[in-house]
Amino acid sequence: MLSYLARRLIESFFVLAVMSLVIYALIGLMPGDPIDIMIFSDPEMTPAEAERLRAIYGLDQPIFERYLAWLGNALTGDFGYSRLYNQPALDILLPRLGNTVILMGLSFLLALAIALPAGIYAATRPQSPVDHAINLLAFAGISVPPFWLAILLIILFAVTLGWLPAGGMGDGRDFWADLRYLALPVMALTIATVGGVIRFMRAAALEALRQDYVRTALAKGLSGRQVVLGHVLRNAMIPVVTILALQMGNLFSGALITEQIFAYLGMGKTIYDAVIGNDYNVALLGLLLATLTTLLANLLADLAYSWLDPRISYQ
Known part of the structure; x- marks a missing residue:
């Protein structure tokens, strides 16, 4: 290893x-x-x-x-100075990378919490009304452009209902106030991500349910819940993990648009401002950090394979 x-x-x-x-x-x-x-x-x-x-x-x-x-x-650790902010580029990007990690992390975890159970549930009831409803919602989430979805959320929750702020960030002193600022961008990224994960999870679970080991487990007297949780879920997650690693790049690109629309001070908005303002050092370092994030996500996916399937070894 x-x-x-x-x-x-x-x-x-x-x-x-x-x-x-x-x-x-x-x-x-x-x-x-x-x-x-x-x-x-x-x-x-x-x-x-x-x-x-x-x-x-x-x-x-x-x-x-x-x-x-x-x-x-x-x-040597010197990535140059920012022309726009008159500070070292690394000092500008590290706090904003933390903001993006919070935004992407919450969106990713929320998408998993919705997509994995929904995909498994739809796979265990193929061609049922529930399966059709979940597929319809998944296709809707895949089809909606992130920028248009973000604008709709602002119109509904900020302008019409007045429940949430339209953009900006909290000051870090009030946890619940900060969550209110995060609600809309997290919702936009989650909706844009969850549809694709549901579709892949459903397809992988359907494939696993057709395997001989599932019929053997049912023949031995295991309940449907035990078979799904102990056999189907673990094996279905192997191809889904690959998709989740690739989704990190899509999630980052979606965060760029979302951060710009919601005026959220993260990596996406910073890179966009740096490119527009010819701030070469910040733009270059920001794009390299985005590349590093994608590489780390793929490495974690490879390590997850051996945990999900002990037959996979990297010796």
Whole structure:
């Protein structure tokens, strides 16, 4: 297991290195740079002063040389300064990464709490009215665009009913007040996630219910509940875990839209503001953290396989 973890960590480091080059190149090829913004804000700046500033910040160098300089600094823990916030990029992103982890974590756990029982329940009653109703709700959740869903939730719960705030964040001093600010974005992400998980859970459970070991367990006198919880659920979770790991990337992209609509100060909104404001260091580091989150989710999924099925070994 340790050798497998070491190999996966090395592979993840390689993927991060490649992604850092790709992201740096894409951001570097964007039109304009921080000096152009300075020129726009200060029309009296001469071309000579602009060129001097580009030389100071290394913006006159080829993009690959700039990347190597950034990589050398990053390996020492220096990810550069934020142009928009005038602070180290890491100091800006770490608290906002925590905000996004809270938002995504609550949405993910709530989606699992709804999707797993609903998928199993629908699979044990195929073609019943309950199965059709669950499928209809799942397809509705998959089909609704996250941004449109977020707007509808704001109109209903914030504007029409006035129960919840339309956006923003709490101050961290009142737990229940903070939950009120989280309610709408968590609801939007949960609805956008739960439909797909229900469909995959139902399909995996239906496949497990057709296996010989289920008929053998029923023939030995086990109750339907014991068979479902002890045999069907564990085996059905193996393909679902893969989907859940891939859902982390979709959840993060959905969080980007949701955070922007609800003015929630997380990674998505910060990356969006950094790209719009040509804040290269924050945008680059934020996208790398998003890549790292996806890699960790896939690693945890691989480790979960051996726990769900002891026949799977990484020795």
